[in-house]
Amino acid sequence: MHDLESFLSHLHFKDLIRSGAYKPLQMANTITALRNGNFDFEQADIILLGCGERRGGTFASSYSDAPNAIRSAFYELYNWYPNIEIADLGNLVEGASIADTKAALRIVLDTLYTAGKIVILLGGSQDLTLQQYEIFKQHQETVDAAVIDSLIDLEDEEACSDTSFLMEMLTSHPNYIRNYSHIGFQSYYTNPKMLETLDKLRFDFFRLGTVRADMDEMEPVLRSCSLLSIDINAIRRSDAPFNPKASPNGFFGDEMCQLMRYAGMSKNMRSLGIYGYNPEQDSEQQGAKLIAQMLWYFVDGYRLRSLEADLSQTDQFLMYNIHFTDNNTVFLKSKLTGRWWMQMPDQSYIPCSYNDYQHAVNNEIPERWMREQERLL
CATH class of the missing domain: 3.30.720 (Signal recognition particle alu RNA binding heterodimer, srp9/1)
Known part of the structure; x- marks a missing residue:
């Protein structure tokens, strides 16, 4: 196993918490902090990992404090499921270049994948989805992947960015994507040629209106997925006033929580990334609170996977x-x-x-x- 300490910040979010700031049953007191050489995550079911790298996007700064902003809200929530072990690995340190950060992220994700852990990656820009996928590719494991986003990031660009990462992910060779599902795209923002490309590849795509008309139809889609990437651009402006890029249309906050619950229920789910949150624009911390509640519903869904019998039974x-x-x-x-x-x-x-x-x-x-x-x- 790699020495993870060299890739992670020595200042963990829990080091910033004053004594008595949280009540006993809140997440802050039930999540295990992996820090200061204590990287024993054998008992963990779910591991949080922050990576604020966003040089692949169009943000003012290269590295974001989004992971800690989300933690601040998530740690306040009450843990109803003490039998589910959640560990927090802290934040990846910023590399000298975006390539350095992504290389370090792949090493950490690979270590956790090899250990059989479910990883929730708090980004950062959405091009980090490629690092999620690279782990399956390295292990030559065929994967069903899904993205929840109002846009389809299939732009043909020379450099990989948060608007073009899908091109490499879906068309590179060798390719280990068995099926790809795009959930919640908005037609007026989507080049029809992109849909033609997805259809030729036998991939699935679901318009926002279609999904919202029958949310339950997304449960089987997410049940088969091992990799999920979420761009908060999928959330409508009224529920995401913190996001200047938000559309007037999109998912309501509770609908995103429902999709996250479905993702947590999937026995195949191994890698989840949440991207595009910009804490600098979130003066009231509403975005952090919404993402925290989405994480809570993922855990709520996770408890149900243990109730499901194997098909052999x-x-x-x-x-x-x-x-x-x-x-x-x-x-x-x-x-x-x-x-x-x-x-x-x-x-x-x-x-x-x-x-x-x-x-x-x-x-x-x-x-x-x-x-x-x-x-x-």
Whole structure:
């Protein structure tokens, strides 16, 4: 294992907390601080890591205090789940160049990935998503990835930035992206050619209005993902007055919390990044509080993953044999959580929703089934 201490700030957020500032059951007193040579994270389920690197974006300064601003709000929240071990690794130190910071970040993320930990990365600009992906690539592990963002960052630029990182992530070779899902894009900000590119790659994309009309349909999408990247530009201006780049339309704060809960429920989820928060513009700390609540809901979702049975435990599922349009398949419904799975022609099961089951019952091909079949072929 690498010596992580050389990559991390020697001043941990917990070192800034005065004695008695927080109550016993608040996150500040239940999160384990990994610092001063104490990097034993064996018992941790979820690890927080800050990286304020934003030279890949268009911010006034190169390094952000966003991770500590988010911590300040998150540490105030009450921990309802003391059996879930959360550890805080502190902040990555700023490199002499953006390449130095990203190289250090890859080393730290790889160490945590190898240890089997779930990492929540507090950014920073969204081009750091590439460092999340590089870890799966280094281990030659095929991954389902998702991005929640009002924009599709597929610009064709010479240097990788927070507006072009998807180009490298989705088209580089060798590539280990099995499926990519873009959640909440806004059509009037999106070049139609970008959607054509995603469609040719057999990737999925969901308009903001479509997602908001039926939020539950995003649960199966996030259930299959191992990597999730969130740009706070996805939040509408009324709920993100701290973000000068916010659109009048977007997700409400509670909707972002719902998506985070779905992400926490996923047994596949290994890497989560939250990007684009600018504390300099957040005079009332509303942005930090919103992101903190999103993190709380991720933990709330995480507790539910332990309640879900493995698909091999057939007695924990209701089985429905369905015939539709010359296809015979099986739908499974969990007795514990009510979630659905759908069998593909290769006998594998993929996450699905009740709506998919309803389409099959009505002799219609569920779109999720059709898209997955295209990828299998």
